[in-house]
Amino acid sequence: LSVAIKAGKVRAPTHIISTICDDRGEEATYAGVKMSTLIESDKGVGDVISLLWFKRSLPRYCTKFIEMCIMLCADHGPCVSGAHNTIVTARAGKDLVSSLVSGLLTIGPRFGGAIDDAARYFKDACDKGLTPYDYVEAMKKKGIRVPGIGHRIKSADNRDKRVDLLHKYGRTFFPSIKYLEYALQVEKYTLTKANNLVLNVDGCIGSLFLDLLVSSAMFTQQEIDEIVEIGYLNGLFVLARTIGLIGHTFDQKRLKQPLYRHPWEDVLYTK
Amino acid sequence: LSVAIKAGKVRAPTHIISTICDDRGEEATYAGVKMSTLIESDKGVGDVISLLWFKRSLPRYCTKFIEMCIMLCADHGPCVSGAHNTIVTARAGKDLVSSLVSGLLTIGPRFGGAIDDAARYFKDACDKGLTPYDYVEAMKKKGIRVPGIGHRIKSADNRDKRVDLLHKYGRTFFPSIKYLEYALQVEKYTLTKANNLVLNVDGCIGSLFLDLLVSSAMFTQQEIDEIVEIGYLNGLFVLARTIGLIGHTFDQKRLKQPLYRHPWEDVLYTK
Amino acid sequence: LSVAIKAGKVRAPTHIISTICDDRGEEATYAGVKMSTLIESDKGVGDVISLLWFKRSLPRYCTKFIEMCIMLCADHGPCVSGAHNTIVTARAGKDLVSSLVSGLLTIGPRFGGAIDDAARYFKDACDKGLTPYDYVEAMKKKGIRVPGIGHRIKSADNRDKRVDLLHKYGRTFFPSIKYLEYALQVEKYTLTKANNLVLNVDGCIGSLFLDLLVSSAMFTQQEIDEIVEIGYLNGLFVLARTIGLIGHTFDQKRLKQPLYRHPWEDVLYTK
Amino acid sequence: LSVAIKAGKVRAPTHIISTICDDRGEEATYAGVKMSTLIESDKGVGDVISLLWFKRSLPRYCTKFIEMCIMLCADHGPCVSGAHNTIVTARAGKDLVSSLVSGLLTIGPRFGGAIDDAARYFKDACDKGLTPYDYVEAMKKKGIRVPGIGHRIKSADNRDKRVDLLHKYGRTFFPSIKYLEYALQVEKYTLTKANNLVLNVDGCIGSLFLDLLVSSAMFTQQEIDEIVEIGYLNGLFVLARTIGLIGHTFDQKRLKQPLYRHPWEDVLYTK
Numbered sequence A, B, C, D: 001l002s003v004a005i006k007a008g009k010v011r012a013p014t015h016i017i018s019t020i021c022d023d024r025g026e027e028a029t030y031a032g033v034k035m036s037t038l039i040e041s042d043k044g045v046g047d048v049i050s051l052l053w054f055k056r057s058l059p060r061y062c063t064k065f066i067e068m069c070i071m072l073c074a075d076h077g078p079c080v081s082g083a084h085n086t087i088v089t090a091r092a093g094k095d096l097v098s099s100l101v102s103g104l105l106t107i108g109p110r111f112g113g114a115i116d117d118a119a120r121y122f123k124d125a126c127d128k129g130l131t132p133y134d135y136v137e138a139m140k141k142k143g144i145r146v147p148g149i150g151h152r153i154k155s156a157d158n159r160d161k162r163v164d165l166l167h168k169y170g171r172t173f174f175p176s177i178k179y180l181e182y183a184l185q186v187e188k189y190t191l192t193k194a195n196n197l198v199l200n201v202d203g204c205i206g207s208l209f210l211d212l213l214v215s216s217a218m219f220t221q222q223e224i225d226e227i228v229e230i231g232y233l234n235g236l237f238v239l240a241r242t243i244g245l246i247g248h249t250f251d252q253k254r255l256k257q258p259l260y261r262h263p264w265e266d267v268l269y270t271k
């Protein structure tokens, strides 16, 4: 574009470029698809996400997988950072958006952000043909925990139901689950180290999303790299948890809870 | 509770009360329903919202309506306040959550917040048995525009497709659409004043949601009042638009857009 | 303006109007004053606030009062909502701006927002010539607590040092302290009801700021009303506490604190 | 601590540790200093920042420098990302905190965040004894622009007044300005490349703050490294610009500006 402008071919350069939604016509379109078409052809929330984020209509097994991820990550109780900050803000008498946002801002490297990293590292290791042993030991040398592996409570004998559900779905409906298989190989090796080093839900979503991108045959290699690099999968968690954080806000308002003040006794005042 | 504590019946009072999601057991539950049950019985995103916000399983025609609202409000182009701020923040090189949040914070009385008000006013007028004439003229006297009525571009001869789609859905699947009918009566009257005073999408969602709450027979009168007062329906727009704002963030990052600076020529510097 | 545009008198209407800072020239100006002038004439932070918020240079006793308010409200420990949410976000590994903002969003009716209300109500009552008795009893009838009155811990025998410091400053340097005197009369009456119904720091700042606006003789009546209505004084608290919230973020990062998770035992999971 | 807990030496471990402000006593203290002491000894905003961020009382020439930075960075017109988003949010009818926060979230690598990077790189290069030539050429090879160098409009013949003011202050009042001198050497070299590759205000603040930390002789080497690594200097810009963003919010509310909608003509809708 800037070349075209410099060359004088474009007369009035615009300041904003946008490609996902056009609201100028009779009816807004999502990546070129009219809203009425979406409703009339019985599409769902997963299709809208697929159009607005990935700019294409994905097959039903993909959009349903997206919806499953949203359902499974929608909430995880009041104790995690996000829900906690939302609850504190709602109890300070603030509006819905402020309460939601105060919680969303805690999402990051330590809370909710392991899906993208799991995808990045599994993809890199698998594409390079590293054996699980080589991959895990290389990470150990770098002092990085394998993202997508490990759980506080779950273990080989007490598996996370969500992982089972996703695994089963992928195995049944995906044309291929190369990356999930790789992740399971990694788990097999880490389980020889400790019983709780299972493939966790983040690792499962991360690897299966790679399989979705590849096996749907609707993305070029470059597009897949871009998706992983920009970090779309984090977006899945952010959107999903928005449902829960809004729920917690309503909950506190219904319960008419007063201003929260953290108890003095729980603070170590030091130098 | 505080009475029980004072009476010494509760030993260790807690600082937080929470009712929507229990993460203590084997598997987290949403309003008492296990995640695996949700997936196995082929539930969708609308069911999760229904459990986490309304604390009950709503029938399919309700959860599908919720999903339709989310689909229809997911985005409306890059020019509206929310998308614009998200775009500016993404172009400042900030992360996904910061970009999303900067846009969400514009949602309020003038952008995206007319659904709740439409529900509040239509409910009040309809329950009081006001004729459309009485209601509209009373609002005029108070100097308040009728929420849910009016559109910049659409008119009686050029109707908003989204309103048609929702209207048709409600008429086909809802047991009763008393409030929508009332809203349409109001429109009939306002159209005698000006051709663009149509029932808009906010008014359509607001009135139909009242019909959902009443006709499902799953809410007490008091619960309905609480939902309208707290403003749950705003939550629908906030959640829906989160999809679009995340989409705009990815879009700008894909396009590698540089820092946005508003043009000096577009600013009137005055005293 | 819009009339002028319609009349064709203004050719290219701008979309943004701005009056506080002009960055087009050699050197940016704050309300017309050059930065170098500010530094060379040994002005301070209070002068910058006075120019950017009130659009005029206030006398030294005023800008020093503004600085005192900022100093006294800069922080109040880690237990209050704002600091708590900032701490939780910093411990989730998020950046400075996200941590700060997550805390700022809790500021509102129940935390940090009593200064404006105190000013609004004291002004109204004093201007109407209500006796303290009439004012307090009228509030009681309306079921509203007198803003600026009352404290959890402080009492008539154990006064808040900050109130004393501000009171002393106002009495010494302000040309007149009509509103503070009124607030003290109100306190005199409420103390006959309970020993802890003292004038608190919010009430003291709120009433003294009214005195500043009036006694400086630099604001019209209409300008004062606008300042109180828009709620500038809340801004003082927001700015002040920004110092503390940034401090708490650095503190947690220095201490390398891990992800915060609220303890299960402190939550009442119920229906 | 965790060792002590495991060893059973600490009985009731706390969940929060905090070191900057103690609110448990009669009067809150900032890093051990009572508020009344601060006011009575005529301290200012710079002293409060110094206590809450750096946990020590810095000499007057330091706290005054901090105040100068805040004054000079308080605002830079309505066109920059931060002010623009704040203006859009205020025009959407949102409250002060939401408007402020929407703008703050744009602060980062491309807007307002060059101070820390300038300090980091100048410190590293200077400590390693790199000549300006070696440093600049090494950066060029890595494809990184020298932070703190370069300006859109200013040049060797048309210098930024703020840089002059800060430079003069440092030269007059700082015991030593080793890092600023180094930065000026770098500028000398970059100016041989292009006339606009001047030391900019971010570079000037960044290098002078290093001089402050070192020359005050109040910080250990490790503490200085920590300050630069955590990124305190970004905090200076964030706090300063909070003044301006609050000012822009009041400005739009005073002007009663309507909802902002970006003009369609300024958007390139593409694929």
Ligand SMILES: CC(C)(COP(=O)(O)OP(=O)(O)OC[C@H]1O[C@@H](n2cnc3c(N)ncnc32)[C@H](O)[C@@H]1OP(=O)(O)O)[C@@H](O)C(=O)NCCC(=O)NCCS
Binding pocket: A112, A114, A144, A145, A146, A147, A148, A149, A150, A151, A152, A153, A194, A196, A197, A200, A202, A203
């Ligand atoms: C999820 C997680 C935090 C649980 O950790 P935990 O049960 O508290 O584990 P601990 O910190 O007590 O570690 C126990 C041992 O297992 C090791 N370990 C834990 N997770 C590991 C991983 N992902 N890769 C390699 N080793 C791991 C630890 O290094 C430690 O070994 P050590 O005692 O020799 O140092 C952790 O497994 C992890 O960080 N995983 C990677 C990030 C991730 O996927 N997070 C998703 C959760 S939302």
Ligand SMILES: CC(C)(COP(=O)(O)OP(=O)(O)OC[C@H]1O[C@@H](n2cnc3c(N)ncnc32)[C@H](O)[C@@H]1OP(=O)(O)O)[C@@H](O)C(=O)NCCC(=O)NCCS
Binding pocket: B112, B114, B144, B145, B146, B147, B148, B149, B150, B151, B152, B153, B194, B196, B197, B200, B202, B203
């Ligand atoms: C949507 C809306 C902003 C469009 O407004 P607009 O086309 O710019 O309308 P204008 O401001 O030019 O008003 C044109 C006339 O119609 C009237 N009007 C517009 N909307 C009205 C309403 N909802 N109720 C009553 N009268 C209305 C105006 O008062 C005006 O009459 P006047 O010229 O005698 O003063 C407006 O209809 C409105 O505010 N509706 C209510 C809020 C709402 O539902 N918003 C949802 C949109 S997301």
Ligand SMILES: CC(C)(COP(=O)(O)OP(=O)(O)OC[C@H]1O[C@@H](n2cnc3c(N)ncnc32)[C@H](O)[C@@H]1OP(=O)(O)O)[C@@H](O)C(=O)NCCC(=O)NCCS
Binding pocket: C112, C114, C144, C145, C146, C147, C148, C149, C150, C151, C152, C153, C194, C196, C197, C200, C202, C203
């Ligand atoms: C600051 C405050 C929350 C402290 O409250 P508290 O010590 O917890 O007081 P309680 O809620 O236990 O109330 C004790 C009694 O004093 C009364 N009271 C407390 N504050 C009052 C006020 N501002 N005006 C009138 N009555 C008041 C209460 O109504 C109650 O009377 P009751 O037992 O007959 O109902 C309270 O005084 C208040 O809300 N003040 C107004 C808002 C304000 O200025 N806040 C600034 C603090 S940042």
Ligand SMILES: CC(C)(COP(=O)(O)OP(=O)(O)OC[C@H]1O[C@@H](n2cnc3c(N)ncnc32)[C@H](O)[C@@H]1OP(=O)(O)O)[C@@H](O)C(=O)NCCC(=O)NCCS
Binding pocket: D112, D114, D144, D145, D146, D147, D148, D149, D150, D151, D152, D153, D194, D196, D197, D200, D202, D203
């Ligand atoms: C401030 C800044 C954005 C101004 O940039 P600009 O005037 O738009 O400069 P341009 O992008 O047109 O670059 C002009 C040339 O100068 C070079 N240049 C600009 N800044 C440079 C720097 N800091 N170091 C080295 N070279 C630089 C560019 O590489 C370019 O050379 P080229 O044409 O051979 O590629 C830029 O100097 C910069 O990024 N500085 C570093 C970051 C910084 O300090 N920002 C503070 C501003 S708040």
